[in-house]
Amino acid sequence: MPRRKLVAGNWKMNTTRAEAVALAQGVAAGVGASPKCDVAVIPPFVWLDPVAAALKGTAVQLGAQDVYTEPKGAFTGEISPAMLLEVGCQYALVGHSERRHVIGETDAATNHKVHAALEAGLHVILCIGETLAERERNLQERVFQRQVYAACAGLTDEQFGRLTLAYEPVWAIGTGKVATPELAQEAHKNIRARMALLYGDNIAGALPILYGGSLTGDSAPGLFAQPDIDGGLVGGASLKADSFLKIVAAAG
Ligand code: PGA
Secondary structure, three states: OOOOOEEEEEOOOOOOHHHHHHHHHHHHHHHOOOOOOEEEEEOOHHHHHHHHHHHOOOOEEEEEOOOOOOOOOOOOOOOOHHHHHHOOOOEEEEOOHHHHHOOOOOHHHHHHHHHHHHHHOOEEEEEEOOOHHHHHOOOHHHHHHHHHHHHHOOOOHHHHOOEEEEEOOHHHOOOOOOOOHHHHHHHHHHHHHHHHHHHOHHHHHHOOEEEEOOOOOOOHHHHHOOOOOOEEEEOHHHOOHHHHHHHHHHOO
8 A cells, every 4th residue: 555645844842822823724724625645733732722723623633742651640841642632632753853962862762752652542753863973974774773673662563553754864954954865765765674674564664754854845846756755744844834835735
């Protein structure tokens, strides 16, 4: 079965409440009732509720930028998978490079978060990718191996069915330096081959792998035409409805 594409907009720590609602409404209006790919927006935690209300009855899905490992309790500042489900999220982002490299999240923490989110019933978008220093030393394939092996350890076949990977080279995020379609395809193919070795051909073949890093309406068509690229995780260009919708159109 061909993999359905997904385009998800990670708003990071941007938007006021009014901007978030207006952006969600603009995306929903542009996407229409039956888009050719899945579309999700990922606002800051505090705007999930009003954005969920704005998206009600539309084809646009909702995700959170992070999730905690425990269902409830004395974990000041954290948000549980059940809270995300109650507010209307279908997706949780895990292991974004800013969480790994700015906040210091470890591979082990990503594994716990992936488990907690999937066990609660969420879909997970798991981000992986090498830094510039790692690419310069040609270490990217080892980084993919380490990150997927650590983050996916212990998942069941059913849980793999709710997992999406996002390949986001750290040197491409927010820099304007988008990966070429050839470089990205090579990375995605390599990641899929590693998943096949670790978890079998069926899981690897069905697994959507998104590209992320300075994606725009201009670069999306070339990237999305590659056989192992199944959509995009969009940062900067997801903050305006029209630039995000151009990327969505490229996935159709
Ligand atoms: P960018 O961010 O599109 O602004 O590079 C992508 C991401 O971090 O997911």
